[in-house]
Amino acid sequence: MSVKSKIKENTDKKKRKKDDLFKSQINYQLWGLFSMYKRLSLSELSDKLKKSKSTIHPYIKDYLERDIIEVKEEKQVRGNIKAKIYGFKKGYHERIFSCSNDKNCLEKKEFDKEFGNKIVRENIMKTKLYIKNLETQLKFFEKILNSGINGPDERALNILKEIYELDPAKNSMFKKKSVYSIVAYNSKDSHHLLHQMMNELVIKFNEATAGEEDEFPDLEKPYYFLSFGMPLKKMMEYLKS
Amino acid sequence: MSVKSKIKENTDKKKRKKDDLFKSQINYQLWGLFSMYKRLSLSELSDKLKKSKSTIHPYIKDYLERDIIEVKEEKQVRGNIKAKIYGFKKGYHERIFSCSNDKNCLEKKEFDKEFGNKIVRENIMKTKLYIKNLETQLKFFEKILNSGINGPDERALNILKEIYELDPAKNSMFKKKSVYSIVAYNSKDSHHLLHQMMNELVIKFNEATAGEEDEFPDLEKPYYFLSFGMPLKKMMEYLKS
Numbered sequence: 001m002s003v004k005s006k007i008k009e010n011t012d013k014k015k016r017k018k019d020d021l022f023k024s025q026i027n028y029q030l031w032g033l034f035s036m037y038k039r040l041s042l043s044e045l046s047d048k049l050k051k052s053k054s055t056i057h058p059y060i061k062d063y064l065e066r067d068i069i070e071v072k073e074e075k076q077v078r079g080n081i082k083a084k085i086y087g088f089k090k091g092y093h094e095r096i097f098s099c100s101n102d103k104n105c106l107e108k109k110e111f112d113k114e115f116g117n118k119i120v121r122e123n124i125m126k127t128k129l130y131i132k133n134l135e136t137q138l139k140f141f142e143k144i145l146n147s148g149i150n151g152p153d154e155r156a157l158n159i160l161k162e163i164y165e166l167d168p169a170k171n172s173m174f175k176k177k178s179v180y181s182i183v184a185y186n187s188k189d190s191h192h193l194l195h196q197m198m199n200e201l202v203i204k205f206n207e208a209t210a211g212e213e214d215e216f217p218d219l220e221k222p223y224y225f226l227s228f229g230m231p232l233k234k235m236m237e238y239l240k241s
Numbered sequence: 242m243s244v245k246s247k248i249k250e251n252t253d254k255k256k257r258k259k260d261d262l263f264k265s266q267i268n269y270q271l272w273g274l275f276s277m278y279k280r281l282s283l284s285e286l287s288d289k290l291k292k293s294k295s296t297i298h299p300y301i302k303d304y305l306e307r308d309i310i311e312v313k314e315e316k317q318v319r320g321n322i323k324a325k326i327y328g329f330k331k332g333y334h335e336r337i338f339s340c341s342n343d344k345n346c347l348e349k350k351e352f353d354k355e356f357g358n359k360i361v362r363e364n365i366m367k368t369k370l371y372i373k374n375l376e377t378q379l380k381f382f383e384k385i386l387n388s389g390i391n392g393p394d395e396r397a398l399n400i401l402k403e404i405y406e407l408d409p410a411k412n413s414m415f416k417k418k419s420v421y422s423i424v425a426y427n428s429k430d431s432h433h434l435l436h437q438m439m440n441e442l443v444i445k446f447n448e449a450t451a452g453e454e455d456e457f458p459d460l461e462k463p464y465y466f467l468s469f470g471m472p473l474k475k476m477m478e479y480l481k482s
Contacts, residue, residue: 032426035426036426111398111401111402112398113389113391113392113393113398114392116385116392116393116397116398116401117386117391117392117393119401120382120385120386120392120393120401121386123378123382124379124382124383124386127375127378127379127382128379130375131372131375131376131379134368134371134372134375135372137364137368138365138368138369138372141361141364141365141368142365144357144361145358145361145362145365148354150354150358151354151355151357151358151361152354152357152358152361156357157352157353157354157357160352160357160360160361161352185273185276185277185462185463185464186462186464187450187453187457187460187461187462187463187464188463188464189450189453190446190450190453190462190464191463191464193446193449193450194446197442197445197446198442201438201439201442204438205431205434205435205438208434209428209430209431209434212428212430212431216428219428220428221426221427221428221431222426222428222429222432223426223427223428223429223431223432
């Protein structure tokens with residue numbers, strides 16, 4: 001096989017694989033775990049996912065092939081045995097959600113089939129990720145609710161309380177005019193206004209947090225923002241327990 | 242049966258029923274349709290849901306019993322036949338998400354079992370609603386993708402283009418530093434900052450749109466905000482087509 005066709009084959013492989021990134025539960029869980037914990041060994045992943053190392057290994061291999069993660073370091077475990085520590089590879093997000101760094105894509109004015117395909121595929125991936133995260137939240141609350149007789153037991157109540165107190169604007173979840181009241185149906189005018197306000201917010205937020213990614217690449221990110229802040233790490237740990 | 246026990250029975254019925262509000266697909270769809278279209282007759286609902294009137298009728302009855310909707314007017318159809326036009330009953334949102342108007346609930350400082358139960362049940366309802374809406378989005382994109390050979394057909398591309406152009410900050414979906422980049426994992430500090438910024442945004446947004454609800458109670462609300470603006474009505478109509 002020529003070098004050229006070898007490259008072609010690899011590109012096709014990556015392209016094909018990209019579409020089904022969040023098809024498997026484990027792939028999705030890996031994405032979340034690396035987002036939250038930053039650096040993990042196979043043993044740690046095995047522990048967190050409650051799956052054997054041999055089950056997880058092919059998924060790690062897949063992530064390495066997709067250039068999503070890389071080996072960050074090798075730790076001496078005992079004797080000659082070394083454990084590889086994995087973490088996201090710089091630029092992974094842009095490689096998966098391809099348009100974000102692609103000038104041609106950004107400046108695209110025409111809605112041809114190729115562009116349509118790209119938009120739709122990326123939106124399918126993102127939507128699947130959102131749904132899976134919300135399903136985690138749902139399972140979390142259901143487990144809390146069923147932990148005791150006629151409602152949460154003491155431990156569940158404490159976890160709930162912790163989450164509640166994480167919210168800097170205490171109780172905002174239950175105020176009428178809270179973030180929850182805009183997570184809802186809007187008129188055309190409201191929608192446009194909200195969109196503009198959100199775009200301004202995002203610019204400010206990204207400016208304020210720009211240093212974080214560069215200065216602390218290994219900083220844990222346990223919160224998932226999807227119209228409200230999900231303490232996803234806490235939820236997953238509770239579900240796993 | 243005494244009046245008192247009759248009232249008790251009705252209260253229990255409402256309480257019991259509230260928990261499973263979004264359990265059925267039709268109940269959830271009704272919620273969305275009334276949010277978006279504001280006023281609908283049984284015939285219109287039957288048409289939009291692609292279900293017979295007799296299938297939908299029990300759900301309408303249930304919504305009436307829960308005080309979610311009411312008969313807004315009766316329209317002369319032909320001869321003596323009148324069609325009832327339904328719409329949300331003022332305060333429906335507070336009646337379903339009970340804590341939002343309940344001073345005791347808002348000021349609750351202690352995390353007892355009763356409060357925990359309330360929080361969890363409401364969050365389960367909301368999460369189910371979010372998931373169902375995202376599932377609609379997913380089905381929408383999948384239908385778009387599979388409409389033609391190797392990608393969207395012409396009609397699908399046009400629909401996609403319309404949605405794309407609804408976004409006042411064109412292409413923001415694909416820019417690196419867009420609203421989509423904060424719909425993601427955050428560190429503790431970023432999470433707190435984002436929460437505060439969101440709360441400020443919500444206050445401003447609600448102030449700016451406060452008149453809408455009072456002045457135009459029948460205004461259609463075709464957009465659903467869940468970290469981005471979903472043109473849900475358009476999606477549902479496309480799915481139905």
